[in-house]
Amino acid sequence: xxxxxxxxxxxxxxxxxxxxxxxxxxxxxxxxxxxxxxxxxxxxxxxxxxxxxxxxxxxxxxxxxxxxxxxxxxxxxxxxxxxxxxxxxxxxxxxxxxxxxxxxxxxxxxxxxxxxxxxxxxxxxxxxxxxxxxxxxxxxxxxxxxxxxxxxxxxxxxxxxxxxxxxxxxxxxxxxxxxxxxxxxxxxxxxxxxxxxxxxxxxxxxxxxxxxxxxxxxxxxxxxxxxxxxxxxxxxxxxx
Amino acid sequence: xxxxxxxxxxxxxxxxxxxxxxxxxxxxxxxxxxxxxxxxxxxxxxxxxxxxxxxxxxxxxxxxxxxxxxxxxxxxxxxxxxxxxxxxxxxxxxxxxxxxxxxxxxxxxxxxxxxxxxxxxxxxxxxxxxxxxxxxxxxxxxxxxxxxxxxxxxxxxxxxxxxxxxxxxxxxxxxxxxxxxxxxxxxxxxxxxxxxxxxxxxxxxxxxxxxxxxxxxxxxxxxxxxxxxxxxxxxxxxxxxxxxxxxxxxxxxxxxxxxxxxxxxxxxxxxxxxxxxxxxxxxxxxxxxxxxxxxxxxxxxxxxxx
Numbered sequence: 001x002x003x004x005x006x007x008x009x010x011x012x013x014x015x016x017x018x019x020x021x022x023x024x025x026x027x028x029x030x031x032x033x034x035x036x037x038x039x040x041x042x043x044x045x046x047x048x049x050x051x052x053x054x055x056x057x058x059x060x061x062x063x064x065x066x067x068x069x070x071x072x073x074x075x076x077x078x079x080x081x082x083x084x085x086x087x088x089x090x091x092x093x094x095x096x097x098x099x100x101x102x103x104x105x106x107x108x109x110x111x112x113x114x115x116x117x118x119x120x121x122x123x124x125x126x127x128x129x130x131x132x133x134x135x136x137x138x139x140x141x142x143x144x145x146x147x148x149x150x151x152x153x154x155x156x157x158x159x160x161x162x163x164x165x166x167x168x169x170x171x172x173x174x175x176x177x178x179x180x181x182x183x184x185x186x187x188x189x190x191x192x193x194x195x196x197x198x199x200x201x202x203x204x205x206x207x208x209x210x211x212x213x214x215x216x217x218x219x220x221x222x223x224x225x226x227x228x229x230x231x232x233x234x235x236x237x238x239x240x
Numbered sequence: 241x242x243x244x245x246x247x248x249x250x251x252x253x254x255x256x257x258x259x260x261x262x263x264x265x266x267x268x269x270x271x272x273x274x275x276x277x278x279x280x281x282x283x284x285x286x287x288x289x290x291x292x293x294x295x296x297x298x299x300x301x302x303x304x305x306x307x308x309x310x311x312x313x314x315x316x317x318x319x320x321x322x323x324x325x326x327x328x329x330x331x332x333x334x335x336x337x338x339x340x341x342x343x344x345x346x347x348x349x350x351x352x353x354x355x356x357x358x359x360x361x362x363x364x365x366x367x368x369x370x371x372x373x374x375x376x377x378x379x380x381x382x383x384x385x386x387x388x389x390x391x392x393x394x395x396x397x398x399x400x401x402x403x404x405x406x407x408x409x410x411x412x413x414x415x416x417x418x419x420x421x422x423x424x425x426x427x428x429x430x431x432x433x434x435x436x437x438x439x440x441x442x443x444x445x446x447x448x449x450x451x452x453x454x455x456x457x458x459x460x461x462x463x464x465x466x467x468x469x470x471x472x473x474x475x476x477x478x479x480x481x482x483x484x485x486x487x488x489x490x491x492x493x494x495x496x497x498x499x500x501x502x503x504x505x506x507x508x509x510x511x512x513x514x515x516x517x518x519x520x521x522x523x524x525x526x527x528x529x530x531x532x533x534x535x536x537x538x539x540x541x542x543x544x545x546x
Contacts, residue, residue, distance in 0.1 A: 050431065076433030084431070090424045101421050104414055105433045152432065 001064075003028040003156055003186050004049065009058035011044050018044040020210035021058070026156070031178065031187045033201035035194075037230070040207040042190050043085065046158050049188075050082045051075045062156070077105070081154035085161045085190075087141045091134030095125060095144055098133050103151035119151040123177060139170045146177070157181070158188045163196055175199055198222070206230075243408055243490065247401045254393050266393040268494075268501050269400040270458045271477075275485070275493030276403045277450035278478035283487035284411060285443040286423030287340075290475050291332070291348030292451050294355040297470035298328040299452030301359065301366065304465030307374060309365060314381040318456050325452015326445060328355075333444035337437065349475070356470040371466025379460060392461045399457050400494070403450060408490050410446070419443050420488075451478075484525055486532030495533050 006024040010017065019041040026032055034042050047053035049060055051072030060068045067075055076082070081102075090098050096116055103115045120126040123143040128136065133144060142162060149157050163171050171193070178187065178200050191197050197204060197218070204221045206213045208230045214221060221227055253265060274296055281287050303321030306312040312320060336347045360368045379386045386395055410416045421429045422436050430436050459465045468474070477500075478493075485496025500518070507517035529536040 052427075052431070071435075072430050073433050073435050076431060082431045084428065088425055088428045090421050090428065092424055093421070097417065101417060101429070102432050108414075148432070 001028060002026060002061075003063060004188075005059075005061040006045075006049065007059040007061070009045065009048055009060065010056050011041075011048060011053060012056045017210050019048065019055075022207075022210075022212055024205065024212070026186060026188060028155075028186055029183050031182050031189065031200055031202050033189045033191055033197040033204045034207065035191060035197055035204060036207035036213070041210040042207055043160060045207070046082075046160060046188065046190060050080060050158055052082075076152065076154075079153075079155035080158065081149040081152040081156070082158045083145045083149045083160060083162060085164070087138070087145055089133045089136075089141055089144050089148070091132070093133055094129070095120070095131050095133050095136065096129040098144055099147050099151045102148040106151075106153055115151060115153075119147040122150055122180075123147040124173065139166050142166060143170075143174075146174075150181075154185060156186045156188065158190075160190045161192060162189070163191065163193050171196060243404055246491065246494070247397070247404070250397055250400070254390075254397070259389065262393060263389060264501065264505065266389075266396040266461065268498050269396040270454055270461060271481070271501070272494040272497040273400050273403040273457070274451055274454035275478045275481040275497050276407050276490075277447050277454060279482045279487065279490075279493045280407060280410065280450065281443055281447035282479065282482055283489070283492070284416060284423065285419045285440060285447075287440065287444065288345055288479070289336075289348040289444075289447075290345045290472075290479070291336075291350075291352030291355075292448070292478055293470050293472065293474035294332065294348075294352040295325050295329050295448035295451035296455035296458075296474055297355060297359065297467075298448075299325040299455030299457075300459045300465055300469050302452070303456035304372070304374060304459050305365065308372060308465075314379055314386065314460060318381075318453075318460060321456030321459075322449060322453050325455065326449045329445050329448020329452070330441075333441050333448070337440055337444065349472070352470070352472065352475050356467065356472070359467045359470050366465075366467065369467050371464055371468070374459060374463045374465060376463075379463060381460075386461055387463055395457070395461060399454070403454070404490065404494070406450070411490060415439070415442070423488075480522070482532070484522070484532055486534030486536070486538070489532070489534040489538060492532055492534035499533065 002025040004026040006022055009019055009022045011019045022045060036042050044053060048055045051070060055068065059066060062078055067078065099116045099119050100112065103112060103119065107115050117126060120129055123146055125140060125143055125147060128140065133141065136144065146162060163174055166174065175196060181187065189201065201218055203216065204218055205215045206221060206227050213230055214224050214227050257265060278292050281289055299321040302324030303317045306320040307317040332348065332351050336344055336351065339347050359366045376387065384391045386392055418429065418434055418439055422439060426436050455469065481496035481500055482493050484499055485494065486492030503518050503521055504514055508514035531539060
């Protein structure tokens, strides 16, 4: 059964159609990558799924329930989590406090400390729990962002370009983390790094010009000529 | 610990200070309670209101009118003042929170001006600008005469202690942590599943009601109710006190109020151009300690200062 279904989702910005009648089904437990050239409408699409942007038309169905009209915070309470493309941790608060804010909506009291520690251990930041978040290195801030997503114990985790600006080593750590989560959480991953996408995604959805261009397994997408033409700009570029 | 120390020091001052400063400090403590209320919204939630005089005056007039015209006792009068503050701040919050930033400042300013003009309009009962002196009989609470300097000081200290410890508890509670997070990055808080609008509303009602408590007690202790307290000046003052003392610190509002009170007091003894001295001191502080006195202490010496 699909955890998330999107039907005919459309969004206009002053005459510019950023997303155009998108249908999408995301089965429970799947790791799905959403790729496409800049301006393809990926961030607008997930913005509508998460409730940050109101759709012009169309429906968002989460766990069998129409959530198109729900405000963002209510959707998060139903079991979504969203990590930001531009790092937006609370720079003035400590690392632990950042994660506490994320976890506290779900657990209170004794379980809270445990939940926070768990999320920090998972991304490998437990030694830095007391540091001020704004003092962390960029890569660590990205990891903190993910820890905040995990602390919410979501059923659907939306990761908006999580590896942007990370070093090779950090990307490897991130991949291990996502593999570890696979099966436990449904993940929708917006990603530019093709190596990461090919390594992690069970299925890939390709967007271009606000529409869905193709959908399939990494192998199918890799071999798809239309995708290569629209996105990768030629066959050889696919191996980048 | 530090906060209990301040309360203890203020209690000791009760026995040590000469009459003049004793009276001043009583006034400063009530005004600092008002500043604490303002700090909840401005310092911790990051909402800059230019209309808090409306809430202070709602408490002041709710109490004053109740005692003067309805013949209420001191206790019931205070309750009426607090209740009117809660109602007025809930109404203003419901409307003003539809805006943010500069629009929020203007909307709150307009509401406060409307409140000020309403008080002048009903001059027959409010005595307008001139104000009225509270009857002695209405200032006795549980057999204690609140107009006597000793009880007045202690009553002010009780009010200030309650507001201080309440602020501290609120800021440390999960609710307060969410407010701080909203100040830092509202969108992120929303995407963690918190209803930020409801949190803001609660913060504004808490802040407005605390301001009304300060207003009601101020009128009760000093026996005077007048429209000046609803004027724009009394909306700006708590902003200055909090900025000087350090926005987003629990002790800042008291330090700022004390500093400003004595700055004006001392400089007016030297020259009639005392506002010039106050102005220069303000400019100096903003240049060299832009986060206020306690903000600077936090930055340099003690990062964990609440």
